[in-house]
Amino acid sequence: MKLTLKIWRQPNPATAGAMHTYELDGVSEDMSFLEMLDVLNEKLNTSGEEPIAFDSDCREGICGMCGLMINGQAHGPEVTTTCQLHMRSFKDGDEITIEPWRADSFPVLKDLCVDRSALDRMVQAGGYISANTGSAPDAHAAPVEKKKADRAFDVATCISCGACVAACPNGSASLFLGAKITHLGELPQGQPERYSRVVGMVGQHDHDGFGGCTNIGECAAACPKEIPLDVISQLNKDLRTAMVKGR
């Protein structure tokens, strides 16, 4: 198939970027979206033009490294990561607009690559449990109710790709925060630091300039791991409880 690609080009964080248009022919519908970009980059290389920078790592949908805004949707039209999106989701003659995640907390490094270390800083601010090192405890040492274990596991699938922030009109990372808070909050190991965790993570979230949640649901619709909106309710509930506890 033949495609018209409108892609954001920006040489570095300090220089203003702009949309550039590229024509690409001979795209197979079996290619992944990133392979399609690889083909375009080969073509650019041959013609002596700077290839387009974009992030990717595992290309299996599990690492969270890739992430592009494709035709106004984070990770494109399917509920999956950009690497698992295939060209069969598009048709011959399509015009595809590709932009980096847009949030002031995710500054553009180059072209389609953004700096998502703000998500790591949120985890550093409380998204962990403190445990003494030593030999691993027995798996049944801390019993976990099945329902709680399931919920914790479901939300622990968050790969920190940042699609929730990219899709949110407020640039809020509430779905990411909610996933971390719910994951650790459902498990016994997460209880001792439960309320300092939520205050620390929300404080870091606000400090790094993410917006507030307006409960509109664009994040959950964009999440490749289908993390539901109720994790944000859990986040709000834990923050409210922390407030009552005077933290």
Place this chain on the structure above:
Amino acid sequence: MPVVATPTLVSPPRSTRSTIALKLVMATSGLLFVAYVLAHMYGNLKAFSGQDKFNDYAHHLRELGEPILPYEGFLWIARTVLLVALVAHVVAAVLLTNRNRRARTTRYQVKKNVASSLSSRTMRWGGAALLLFIIWHLVNFSFGKVNVATGETGSAAGDPYTLMVGSFEVWWLTVIYLVAMVALALHLHHGTWSAMQTLGFTNTAASRRRAKQAGWLLAVVVAGGFSLVPLAVLVGIIEK
């Protein structure tokens, strides 16, 4: 590279100084308004039982709580609470909106709305429109008592029933009220669900569904109930 965000950790954070604390202010003040509009809508329906019953009801509101409260005591307590809630709701909305605008200063060239409802996307402008409407509504029926048909104001505008029927016999005023009720329905539809979510009451798929249904129900019942009176005046069911 000056544009890259600073890798510093904030310390020490406080729950009360977070965006979620502001959201809690929005939610609690909003739920107070929900309770108020329900009671107000119920009171308006007294118009269907005639001039005397409606005026009695309006007068009784001033005597509510007597003799423990002075004359109009309950009314002034309600007005004070509502005014404080309104200021809190608007201030929190402005602070949060400014924050949200700063969170993305470079806009997308193309951005699709996939899951968000029309009501959720019109909260800010719809809320501003409702604020303007409330100011006019108070001038119309509470502090000013303006009869737009005769130009009379204050006690000259007649008893509550006369002023109400006289107002809704003016077609363009009825249109303003009905448009405001559409804005109210949209605001309640998203606001109810959003308040439940912000307060942390929707931790399961089932409770999330119920909160959304409550939003629909309140939007239809409140905006519908309010609209019945001007519509009844328009078609002549309620008359002087």
